[in-house]
Structures are given as C-alpha cells and as structure tokens.
Amino acid sequence: DAGVIQSPRHEVTEMGQEVTLRCKPISGHNSLFWYRQTMMRGLELLIYFNNNVPIDDSGMPEDRFSAKMPNASFSTLKIQPSEPRDSAVYFCASRRDTQNTGELFFGEGSRLTVL
Amino acid sequence: AQSVTQLDSQVPVFEEAPVELRCNYSSSVSVYLFWYVQYPNQGLQLLLKYLSGSTLVKGINGFEAEFNKSQTSFHLRKPSVHISDTAEYFCAVGVQGAQKLVFGQGTRLTINP
Numbered sequence A: 001d002a003g004v005i006q007s008p009r010h011e012v013t014e015m016g017q018e019v020t021l022r023c024k025p026i027s028g029h030n031s032l033f034w035y036r037q038t039m040m041r042g043l044e045l046l047i048y049f050n051n052n053v054p055i056d057d058s059g060m061p062e063d064r065f066s067a068k069m070p071n072a073s074f075s076t077l078k079i080q081p082s083e084p085r086d087s088a089v090y091f092c093a094s095r096r097d098t099q100n101t102g103e104l105f106f107g108e109g110s111r112l113t114v115l
Numbered sequence B: 001a002q003s004v005t006q007l008d009s010q011v012p013v014f015e016e017a018p019v020e021l022r023c024n025y026s027s028s029v030s031v032y033l034f035w036y037v038q039y040p041n042q043g044l045q046l047l048l049k050y051l052s053g054s055t056l057v058k059g060i061n062g063f064e065a066e067f068n069k070s071q072t073s074f075h076l077r078k079p080s081v082h083i084s085d086t087a088e089y090f091c092a093v094g095v096q097g098a099q100k101l102v103f104g105q106g107t108r109l110t111i112n113p
Helices: none
Strands: A005-007 A010-013 A019-024 A031-038 A042-050 A053-056 A065-071 A074-079 A088-095 A110-114 B003-006 B010-014 B019-021 B023-026 B031-038 B044-050 B056-058 B064-068 B073-078 B087-095 B107-112
Touching (some): A019 A088, A031 A074, A042 A065, A042 A074, A053 A065, B003 B087, B019 B107, B023 B031, B031 B064, B031 B073, B044 B064, B044 B073
Parallel strands (some): B010 B107
Antiparallel strands (some): A005 A019, A031 A088, B023 B073, B031 B044, B056 B064
16 A cells, blocks of 8 residues: 655755645545754644644644645645745654554655745 | 653664663543654654553564553553654653644654664
C-alpha cells in the first residue's frame, strides 16, 4: 500500500509568493494532521482534520496560513503571502481512527525555502 | 495540558554500545506514550507505544522503553546500537479523550564506528 504522499518534496520561492503544499493520506484513514518542523521550534502541530472536518487549527501561526480537506483523499496547506520565517519542513500525517492511541503515518515532508 | 521533555538534544555513542534516550512527561491525567524515529530526509515512523498494561514495551529494531509512572518517564533503550540507528528520536504523549499528540524536541542519536 502507498503511504502518505506529499508534494512537492522541495519548494524554493520568493517572499510574497503563494505556496501550496499537497497531501494524499493513506486510504481509509480518518484523521489528517499537518506539522511543521524547524531546528528552533521542533515539530509543531498546525492543524488536524477528522473525517475531512477541521478540528483544531490553534497551531496555525497566523492568517497567512490556511488548510483545506475537500475530500478524504486530499488536503492542502496554503501560505499566502510567504515569508522567510516560513522556511521549514512541512509534514502531513494520517491515522486510521480519530483516537490518539493509533499510529500516525507520516509523509516524507515538503521542504520549503522562502528567500 | 500535557508536555514532553527530552533531556538530551544530542547523544553520541559508539557502535555496539548501549544507549538510553530520556523522556519525561507532564500530565494531570492518564497518558499514552510513544517513541517515533526520523531517519535523514524522511518522515517520522513509530518505534513503539505504551497504552496500558505491562510497563516494559518492546518495539522495532531492538528498541524498548519502560513506563515509570512515579517518575513520569518513558526512557528508550537499546542494548547494542548499529550505525543504521543514526536518526532523530521523538517522544510523544497523548491523553485519553484527546486526539492530538504532543511531541518532544527530539534527540539526535549519532553512532560512531
């Protein structure tokens, strides 16, 4: 079975540009999470969805960030406008059920560099 | 709210030596505890988890961890490490009824030949 698929793997953009990161969770998984990883702040949860519905977006840094999950097989994280401090690796993860006893399956990440 | 502290940001060891990566948590309610591993340029993957029952949990690749409620710890151990264990290790905590995990800052394990 395919794992969590993220695209692009690498993105280099200039400050002010819009960035869209994409995620395809594992089929049959009901929860989806977006994390950001930086050296300074470690792994931060940005937002998560259960059954395509956003549950907690308290980790989204500011209004420049938005996330959607239009269906069970696709989610996007958008940054508009992007800033250099947004440079990080963004991970998407999915889980079969909504309870946190289950295993999180992570994608390989999207490395974003904002110049 | 729960929190996780990984006491060492980096741990260098020699190949075939034992290793312990330390994790302490804080929570006012019962917890679930996890260790995830991140190999270079990859996402995280589950090593092992404690939900209930036996406090000694065995995971993949020869790792094990022990839940100690009185010391609020969940240290990860391996009796003999290999070069291939070079990675970053994350401890995470969740609580019953909640849906998200809180991750520690990570410990970078470096294996020297």
